Amino acid sequence: MTAIDLPRPAPARALPFRLLAPAAAGLRDFAIALALPALILLLWSLGSAYQMVPQQILPPPAYVFENFRDMLASGELLQHAGISAVRVAGGFALGASLGLLLGIAMGLSEAIDDYVRPLFTAIAQVPTLGWIPLLMLFLGIGEALKIVIIAKAALVPMVLNTSAGIRGVPASYMEVAEVFGFSRWQKLRRLILPAAVPPIFTGIRYSLTKAWTALVAVELLASAEGLGYLLVWGRQMFWLDTMIVAMVIIGVVGFAMDKILALGEARLQSWRIDA
Amino acid sequence: MASGQIDIRGVSKTFQVDGRPLVALERVDLDISAGAFITIVGASGCGKSTLLRMIAGLERNHRGEIRHGGQVIAGPSLERGLVFQEPRLFPWLTVAQNVALGLENAKVSGETRRRLVAEHLALVGLTGFAQAYPRQLSGGMAQRAAIARALVNRPGILLLDEPFGALDAMTRAHLQGELQRIWAHEGITAVLVTHDVDEAVLLGDQVVVMAPRPGRIAEIFPIDAPRPRDRKDEDLIRLRNAVLEALDAIKDEAPRSAVPH
DSSP states (O other): OHHHHSOOOOOGGGSSSTTHHHHHHHHHHHHHHHHHHHHHHHHHHHHHHTTSSOTTTSOOHHHHHHHHHHHHHHTHHHHHHHHHHHHHHHHHHHHHHHHHHHHHHHHHOHHHHHHHHHHHHHHHHSOHHHHHHHHHHHHTTSHHHHHHHHHHHHHHHHHHHHHHHHHTSOHHHHHHHHHTTOOHHHIIIIIIHHHHHHHHHHHHHHHHHHHHHHHHHHHHHSOSSSHHHHHHHHHHTTOHHHHHHHHHHHHHHHHHHHHHHHHHHHHHHGGGTTO | OOOOOEEEEEEEEEEEETTEEEEEEEEEEEEEOTTOEEEEEEOTTSSHHHHHHHHHTOOOOOEEEEEETTEEOOSOOTTEEEEOSSOOOOTTSOHHHHHHHTTTTSOOOHHHHHHHHHHHHHHTTOGGGTTOOGGGSOHHHHHHHHHHHHHTTOOSEEEEESTTTTSOHHHHHHHHHHHHHHHHHHTOEEEEEESOHHHHHHHOSEEEEEETTTTEEEEEEEOOOOSSOOTTOHHHHHHHHHHHHHHHHHHHSOOOOOSOO
């Protein structure tokens, strides 16, 4: 509750140093972002303290936190998180790099785009979960299945953003390249790829987010380890504290990854102002 | 130094607009002698920018012939520099790197390359901004950088497509003076397209007045005033009025059929 009790930062103008203004604004945004989670935590505490929901169904926050500490201390949590991280890293690396190549090819070549895009769009429409039953028959339920499902989830946003980024290089810049007699390779290296870096980075960001959610989906259905498995297992054993710990970890890790990439993205976009 | 002579012979250009032919230029003849400063002025739609882009080699598929130093123009060439209305600097490159883009296909050593970039940044007064990024420049400074980029190959011809059209009046007046200085210093041929009659008269040895629908040359005014010129000079003001009258006469004229025979 401390978050919403924080004194409101003074307006930027009142600060002795203008340099402090962004920090103050950041602090305020942080406090605002924590307001709703704090409210939910409050309702949760009240709900379990006054037994509005049976404790077996909704364990009190303190109990869940204790469980989190125990799982952390025993190494169990890190083990599951580590397995999940390796799967996401593998699937994301595979899907994002294939997506980058396919996106570049589709962005550069009208013909490749004409051949590939209709099928690609149709495949992208089938949700990741929908692919699991079919792929299970081909790949079994081992690591290959998880990697392929995650890679597929990561591939789609990467292809879309990369091809759009390459197509989106302004014609006015292409004319500059033409005036200086750039070869195809020079156009690619000096103009198209640098201009497409920000949209490609946006693709990486969405790609990683999609990979992370796909991981949970595939671990829910076919796994004996990992954070998604922890969730299913907690439910099956009716260890709801374990389940909640897994949910919170999944959410926090996903949020942190997106936030870090969003910062990188904002830096890359900065030159776009006035472009 | 590359040649600065341009000969335009019987050039016509038709665009397809919504499936219908639109005559952008009809039988244009113009000789531009080396070292001259030609300004082309006219209402929008008179084909002045199209003509400039043809000289640059960006518009192909036209009838008639455009020669540069006797050679038929078939595409862009490092012998002709082009400045667009917008600076079109690549935002991820520094000012010096943007200027160096012009030398990408020039057969010069790395040492010469650096020297040429530095010289041309000095020429446009941007020496202190070599390492700046385009977003850090004002509109006038960005356009100076674009001029440096167009000149860095030491082309025989500098083509300018309404280069100061987007700038405020003070900056525009200042850059017009700078352009006169650069043109005189480089001994280059300059062709500048504008809709600003004052600018056309101030800068041009000849002012080519174009008429729209179909685009054609209506009249050519020689401007003999000595340089450097002062925009308050009475001869220039008289000439400006004459050009304005010519443009008014074109505006009142009934539009001819735009459909080719």
